[in-house]
Amino acid sequence: MLTEYAFWLLSFIAVFSGIATIISKNPVYSVLYLILTFFSIAGHYFLMNAQFLAAVHIIVYAGAIMVLFLYVIMMLNLNQLEVEKRSNILKMLAVASAGLLLVILSGAAHTADALHVNPNKVSPAGMVEDLGIALYRNYLLPFELASILFLAAMVGAVYLSKKNLNETQA
């Protein structure tokens, strides 16, 4: 019973803050509402026993990406909303493509079989433990190589932003 109340509460917050993200005039408020949306979606993941996904969702989206958004907005000083004039053709195209997406989504929702999940049975897929076993046993090699990839990306980023670079290049 409690989870049902939690579900409705989280859904209300998610939908409300989602709409508020779009309609609020100040970009900073918009970003803050988006963070709220992410938190409520992470709450849904918790309800579905996907703890790891919930934690990663908060860390990656609310933590890293949204801070980046805020940072960019404040850096570029976009506080004042500037409404661009868009041509009518562009508006019509936007409506048409959004309508197409709606048709596809509703068609898919109609025809696709809903996944039958027993909410009382705890699925192991979302638990940190099972994820860790999969990563460190079956996918050990890709996991280690991903660290090489990140190291390479980091070296590259540092190189491109280093200050005291010897600029007498070939």
Next chain:
Amino acid sequence: MIILLISALLGVALLALEIFKLRAFMMPLMLLSFMGILAGTVIQWGMSENILNQNMMMMDAFALKSIAILTILASFWLVLQHKNIQATGNGADLYALIAFSFCGALLMTNFTNMVMLFLAIEILSIPLYVLAASNRGNRISNEAGFKYFLLGSVASAILLFGIALIYGATASFDLYVIHDFIAANSTNYLVLTGMGMILTGFAFKISAAPFHFWAPDVYQGAPTPITGWMATVVKGAAILGMYRLFAGAFESGLGFFNGAIAIMVMLTLIIANGMATLQANVKRMLAFSGVSHAGFLLACILIPGFNSQPLMFYVLSYGIASLLSFYVIQSVGQQIGEELHAFDGLAQKSPFTAAIMSLALLSMAGIPPLAGFFGKYYVISGLMGHYTWLTIIMILTSVVAMYYYLKVIFAMYGKNNNGHDFADGNRWALILGGIALIALFALSTLI
């Protein structure tokens, strides 16, 4: 395993050397590691190793041969270019990035799992985006890096989409499972769409037309040593990985794409050779010539059966000739300029460099005693009877290619000295490359 460990740790070790201010040891360490990898391929020869028994990587005969070829090219690149890299003053970063991308290049040749393929492609490309922009003071280099990054990430996304579709159809990333699935259902549209998207992503990476638009700008804008690396080791690794995937795991579904690949080869050869004749900048001309060689490399996939010998020989012969010519362009570009008239009368100033450059260009044009001729010969004879129309286009466009290669040779020998001084640079490495171009055909049965 030892090959994998050396290549993965090399980049880290180079960074450590920089911390301890042991810059002088970087180049020897890199060369030593390359030799170690080469020795590793010899030791492991004849044994297939399934690394960690995870069905992620298989060091089989194809992988070992490819690794040996890529390592030879990388060592030759290092021997030729190490002074130019050190002259930038940022040797540690550049060497480390090169080492990381080399690790990715090796991974491209031995994956048996789609996850590994994607990681390998990313490890190969991400350092390159930085390397292309590594001449930070230069606007054109920055543009090259940015362009390469944007287009490269779109190509990676398309490739990833293709992998996802194939996973959707087969429920597995394992290439053996995928191979058996395609053999049983060769007209599954989900698989075919996925294959098409992977083909597109790879065609971008090897710069085959109509996905080649980035290549001339990036090759011209990037610092010349990096261009040499991209045009040889990286392109070779990408085509070897593509061959492993398409001629190996996807072989039963390949029939659907043969026509498309043949048309891509045709477009690549015609567009690249046509554009190359119009260029006044020799570096840009060689960039287009590099695109045209991608046509030959791609054509190897059409050769029936899993016969990788033509492809490997082509990668090696084109790679050595290309490294030599980019080295000469680097030294001429540094001392005089990259335009065609910078090469005027080079034979009078330095008969040695002019001779090596001519050798490299003639090899790329496919003149008989040189390695490039045998490379083209194996590809064309493999296709003869199956794609005869394509071989005719290959021969005709090779004649066009002869025109622009000879333009440079004519400028070096036929025109008057333009009055600039010129110093040779790394003589011994150039001699080594020249000998390799002449003697390589003797090794063609070994590959």
